[in-house]
Amino acid sequence: xxxxxxxxxxxxxxxxxxxxxxxxxxxxxxxxxxxxxxxxxxxxxxxxxxxxxxxxxxxxxxxxxxxxxxxxxxxxxxxxxxxxxxxxxxxxxxxxxxxxxxxxxxxxxxxxxxxxxxxxxxxxxxxxxxxxxxxxxxxxxxxxxxxxxxxxxxxxxxxxxxxxxxxxxxxxxxxxxxxxxxxxxxxxxxxxxxxxxxxxxxxxxxxxxxxxxxxxxxxxxxxxxxxxxxxxxxxxxxxxxxxxxxxxxxxxxxxxxxxxxxxxx
Amino acid sequence: xxxxxxxxxxxxxxxxxxxxxxxxxxxxxxxxxxxxxxxxxxxxxxxxxxxxxxxxxxxxxxxxxxxxxxxxxxxxxxxxxxxxxxxxxxxxxxxxxxxxxxxxxxxxxxxxxxxxxxxxxxxxxxxxxxxxxxxxxxxxxxxxxxxxxxxxxxxxxxxxxxxxxxxxxxxxxxxxxxxxxxxxxxxxxxxxxxxxxxxxxxxxxxxxxxxxxxxxxxxxxxxxxxxxxxxxxxxxxxxxxxxxxxxxxxxxxxxxxxxxxxxxxxxxx
Numbered sequence: 001x002x003x004x005x006x007x008x009x010x011x012x013x014x015x016x017x018x019x020x021x022x023x024x025x026x027x028x029x030x031x032x033x034x035x036x037x038x039x040x041x042x043x044x045x046x047x048x049x050x051x052x053x054x055x056x057x058x059x060x061x062x063x064x065x066x067x068x069x070x071x072x073x074x075x076x077x078x079x080x081x082x083x084x085x086x087x088x089x090x091x092x093x094x095x096x097x098x099x100x101x102x103x104x105x106x107x108x109x110x111x112x113x114x115x116x117x118x119x120x121x122x123x124x125x126x127x128x129x130x131x132x133x134x135x136x137x138x139x140x141x142x143x144x145x146x147x148x149x150x151x152x153x154x155x156x157x158x159x160x161x162x163x164x165x166x167x168x169x170x171x172x173x174x175x176x177x178x179x180x181x182x183x184x185x186x187x188x189x190x191x192x193x194x195x196x197x198x199x200x201x202x203x204x205x206x207x208x209x210x211x212x213x214x215x216x217x218x219x220x221x222x223x224x225x226x227x228x229x230x231x232x233x234x235x236x237x238x239x240x241x242x243x244x245x246x247x248x249x250x251x252x253x254x255x256x257x258x259x260x261x262x263x264x265x
Numbered sequence: 266x267x268x269x270x271x272x273x274x275x276x277x278x279x280x281x282x283x284x285x286x287x288x289x290x291x292x293x294x295x296x297x298x299x300x301x302x303x304x305x306x307x308x309x310x311x312x313x314x315x316x317x318x319x320x321x322x323x324x325x326x327x328x329x330x331x332x333x334x335x336x337x338x339x340x341x342x343x344x345x346x347x348x349x350x351x352x353x354x355x356x357x358x359x360x361x362x363x364x365x366x367x368x369x370x371x372x373x374x375x376x377x378x379x380x381x382x383x384x385x386x387x388x389x390x391x392x393x394x395x396x397x398x399x400x401x402x403x404x405x406x407x408x409x410x411x412x413x414x415x416x417x418x419x420x421x422x423x424x425x426x427x428x429x430x431x432x433x434x435x436x437x438x439x440x441x442x443x444x445x446x447x448x449x450x451x452x453x454x455x456x457x458x459x460x461x462x463x464x465x466x467x468x469x470x471x472x473x474x475x476x477x478x479x480x481x482x483x484x485x486x487x488x489x490x491x492x493x494x495x496x497x498x499x500x501x502x503x504x505x506x507x508x509x510x511x512x513x514x515x516x517x518x519x520x521x522x523x524x525x526x527x528x529x530x531x532x533x534x
Binding site: 028031032034035038039041042045046049050052053054057058173177189190192193196197199200201205 | 285286289293294296297299300303304306307308310312315316438441442444445448449451452457458462463464
């Protein structure tokens with residue numbers, strides 16, 4: 001049984017390698033940091049434009065909405081920083097046969113595939129997204145205590161696990177379809193729902209996106225914990241969704257792995 | 266022309282191999298439309314008009330913008346071109362009487378025929394859900410001017426993607442530039458919010474940039490823009506500017522190709 005400390009050592013080695021590599025290609029780091037900053041800005045501008053024409057959206061004011069969007073961005077930036085590159089490459093590697101190298105490594109294939117790279121630009125932009133959350137909370141006159149912040153952090157961590165699971169599920173399609181190119185865009189589309197307040201969902205959309213898919217609870221639960229304090233139902237829903245989606249992602253990945261046939265000679 | 270016809274047919278075949286990718290994209294296009302429906306539905310609750318737009322007109326605008334992207338969007342042409350350069354695959358084009366721009370345009374057209382078919386399928390699935398909330402104009406001239414506007418939009422999108430792909434002559438990694446420009450194009454192209462909702466001063470600047478013609482302009486013709494921009498004069502004036510941009514970008518693409526070739530070192534077979 002490979003111990004937890006073994007995985008920690010592997011991850012630290014990968015992180016160290018990624019950081020050295022990032023500082024070697026500083027221009028690239030600057031460009032990718034700008035990319036993410038631009039996308040955060042696009043979302044903020046969208047909110048600003050909409051709220052320049054209306055006072056509330058689904059009873060959420062501008063800064064409440066910015067706090068929600070900031071939370072969603074924060075979760076996504078953490079995903080980008082810790083897991084994105086590895087999982088994204090997984091889709092291509094399955095097609096090309098380079099996934100063999102992952103299978104030959106001393107650890108669980110999913111762990112080895114998804115934690116190969118740490119992206120510094122994602123980490124830098126998580127600071128920007130966090131800043132947006134703090135700015136919005138400030139404009140709303142909120143003063144969360146240490147317990148509220150700890151709860152928020154735990155919920156954001158659950159959100160990262162859910163995003164990770166959704167991405168693994170999407171990229172695992174590479175085991176079945178010819179190419180997973182473009183499928184990552186589907187993940188982004190699905191996660192767009194996480195920037196909407198729960199109150200905006202009605203009827204079937206409410207059932208699908210609030211109760212069946214975790215896309216709304218993933219960002220609304222942490223944002224609400226800052227706005228309204230601890231709400232047991234939301235916390236429970238988030239924990240349940242985290243466990244269920246992570247289990248599903250691991251299951252589908254392992255099913256896909258059985259179909260994998262090396263493409264190399 | 267026959268050789269480009271063959272390139273088109275090969276492009277059709279290779280894109281049909283990826284039909285499941287298009288099918289998955291189409292499914293998530295539907296989700297994207299749902300996001301718009303939910304967000305703007307909530308924004309319009311209690312507000313019959315936002316910036317001269319009603320909810321049905323906003324929804325119609327986004328449906329047209331999204332469907333149009335299946336027909337005109339240069340999704341990954343920049344990546345394919347950069348890979349050709351990086352892997353030395355353009356060497357074979359340098360030795361043959363083939364214009365690389367025309368070859369890539371043929372493959373791009375084939376890809377858009379396939380993705381356009383999926384766009385129509387997606388629309389057929391989505392329409393029963395959304396048609397009751399839409400406001401589709403019936404003037405014939407909108408189609409007559411909207412279709413050439415879409416063709417010019419395709420040329421603008423392709424030429425820009427081509428130019429970004431050419432950056433591979435100078436840089437090892439170009440995806441950062443591509444996604445950076447995508448953020449700008451998405452916002453200034455009117456894919457996030459209809460450009461009419463931007464402050465007037467910003468709108469007046471954006472309308473003279475190529476981004477304006479990447480999605481907003483043909484969609485505005487086809488769906489009727491708010492008062493002041495709903496008439497045929499706005500469409501004709503815009504078409505003239507769009508044609509100029511398309512021409513300039515094709516010229517730029519050719520200039521970048523020539524410049525890039527000077528730096529290119531063909532190695533290997």
